[in-house]
Amino acid sequence: MFKPYKTAPFFDEMLDGDGKPKSHYTKFHRILTGFDENGLKKKHETAQLSFLRQGITFTVYNENESTERTMPFDFIPIIIPDEDWRKIEKGMIQRTEALNLFLEDIYHEQNILKDGIIPRELVEDNPYFYNKQVHGINIPLKNHIFLAGIDLIRDENGEYLVLEDNLRNPSGMSYVYQNRYVMRQVYPEFFSKHSLFTLEHQISHLHDAVLSHVPSTLKKGADPRAVLLTPGMFNSAYYDHLFLAQQMGLELVEGRDLLVRNDKVYMKTIKGLEQVDIIYRRIDDDFLDPEAFREDSTLGVPGLLQAFRKGNVSILNGIGNGVADDKAMYAYVPDIIRYYLNEEPIIANVDTYRLRDKKQRDWVLERLDQLVIKNVGASGGYDMLIGPHASEERIEEFRQKIIEEPHQYIAQPTIKLSRAPAYQGDRFYPCHVDLRVYVMRGKETHVLPGGLSRVALKEGSLVVNSSQGGGGKDTWVLKGEGSDI
Template sequence: MHMLYETGSFYDEMLEPCGTPKTHYETVYRTLHRLSSDELRRKHETAQRRFLRQGVTFTVYSDDAGSERTMPFDPIPIIVPSDKWRRIEQGMVQRVRALDCFLEDVYGHQLIVKDDIVPARLVHNNPYYNPACASGQDVPRNNRIFLAGIDLIRDEFGEYRVLEDNLRNPSGLSYVYQNRNIMRQVFPELFRRQKITSLEHQLGVLHETMLGHAPVRFRGPGCPTAVLLTPGAYNSAYYDHVFLAQQMGIELVESSDLVVRDHCVYEKTIRGLRRVDIIYRRIDDDYLDPLTFRPDSMIGVPGLFEAYRRGNVSILNGIGNGVADHKGVYAYVPDMIKYYLNEEPVIPNVPTLQLHDPEQREFVFERMDQLVIKNVGASGGYDMLIGPHASEEELERFRAKIMASPEQYIAQPTVKLSRAPTYHHDDDRVYPCHIDLRVFVMHGQSTHVLPGGLSRVALKEGSLVVNSSQGGGGKDTWVLQERGGLVC
């Protein structure tokens, strides 16, 4: 197999501009070059079959019916040297601490708003701000974030930047493990020659972190009882829910399995009702409780919010967390880091323009074909304009949408996302595709970063959209150890 392509003006994860492999990729590079095209094709096909047999799927709602698919997988890993990873860890711990301080503040005294660091409109007019959570309920350890998914990119200089924060229901942790399992099966020779930080005990850390969020009023003997609340088998991330519940050894429940009595939550079991202390929910705020939020919700638990407000049950991640991962608030996270922690951001944002501001909006209108424009309320790559790839008709359509709701959009420069070699079995060749990295941060009594994360790749040549719902796939992500090492 040969990787004959030019890196151009993009930062390449594996190759130097002259085409030689970076030092930390030399072992993988040599191994891949020893493979014939037939061998690589067989390994790729084996990986896809094993994903299918293990039921590693997600659902795409691109039409009325929706379709279930296996996660496209690329067998060429992303490798992060230990020194780079230490900086990522430092930046992720810093960012999540600041975001948690922000959540505690905006649902409390709102000092950051009063001091005019974050505009009041981005809090009070934020669709994810929940005033009911500002009523002074006691949140364990003052932590509203249990699991964060922070999306990173690398620019043309190889510098990491934060692209997005996910503080509500970040998905994809199960794919990190399945990517690793599949890679060990199809490329065992690579694991004998690399010292890779293990994932083995990380779900134990996640479980311990979750139990650390027990309600302040929990006084029961032994460990608190935790469950994972899922909307059900038709949810796009259902595989994620099943995997995490199984691996953490907690019950996977739906709303019909829970009942609220005297402002406490119970699980229905064959032996009667069992008190529930912690709910790791994978249901959006609006659908959690039909008595408080959407009355038409069929997947919520009546009375759940009042039990939460009274401190009788913990809900993870916290209700109302979306106010902090809103794309409009994103631009102010560096200011939060300085305000709450008195530190400079370790990993910077991508520069962001707010289109409610007339001057910034005019600046964007003059350069729409050079920018990326996003709807602050959308996710998964939807309602987004990539200016350099847009037609005149698309540019005009987005201009009209911005004029109608300018506060609904932000703009960012078209960052030259780093690329990595990606195998495409259709034409049996390797060419560079753009990637990003979702880093998972567990936050409780302490803050811990899962080593590696979910590398997402835009499988369509030239595309900048890595989301699986838009045709993207995944790669295994290795963090190299400095010495010793545990093959995982």
């Protein structure tokens, strides 16, 4: 089954250098090798059809065209031992706590800027810094980050590193649940021999986190009404919005379903207007309120910002979170952790070169063919150069971009991303993977066990994003001795 499979020179999640399964994969490997080729092929096709039947899709935008696709699914899970998961969990709680303190600070006292830990211009020139709109507002729990999606990778030594922070509208949690559902339906054999942390009660933690952000003006003891605000069915992550709203029992609304009167937000219903207290929004800041942000927005609610400023409605995630999660600020997160928590980061960053700095920029420009270059404001694998895989023409294109707008780019070494086996096209082959971990923050903080494992199904590709041909895997966290079932 794995005869042509080569692990070197990468860290492989499942197999050691001799091609033998690692201890936490032993049971899975034993069951897997019991299938014949036809059995595997049929199961693989059944799994893909399951996603199609359920309408689990995302939209790819390319050259003014959009294509709707099902998320490619690979059935070999990423299995994480309990000990590794405990470290990840602590690291994610530490990181999101520090980033939340940073957001609270820069929209109030700005002590981190006064103390010179972060260059003032990096914050003040950031397009996602909405100081004019939200400076000085006291928000429930002083919590700007209700839901974070932190992307992790493993290097050639198997060390976890943080690749990216997503603090605005992290997507993909629905795929975590659907991956598990399909695995249980199509491959039940794998679950009988493994004791895993389950996902069943995790949505209740998300729901509790939403409802804990009670606006200051709500009467004591009154039950808050929460809604999920979506741009609509043509948004690329609409399935995600629909799934989470259904699972949490929230009304799924669009901007046209809401209105503001006397600085309060109401939802239109067949029974008349009903006041809304908490909005879990999946709309970007710029489109939330045409009176406060983009005038041409038809997705938002006129007057929403004023209702927010008056303390009559809570908006999750916080407005202006983007200043903390762009790729330029990413380089300073270890400093942010040390400043606010007086701790060393539990999980480190990937080394990052700041191209505003002339010395670092000159060094990078001489080595573009060896590095990864990223636009600090882009996501989804767009406007990115992977030097070792790029043509001379593409490298020169990025050289000019960096020279013209050095503040718009960062550089990182080309990490030998860990790989895991994938089964596609009737065969097994190694593919690069990463892991998006979801942190839910309210009165308490919970980390979803596992998260979304993304896989670069294009052979040799380093880009795991679904918009660039990537797919998903189920993620298992094994229960250690003495763990509660």
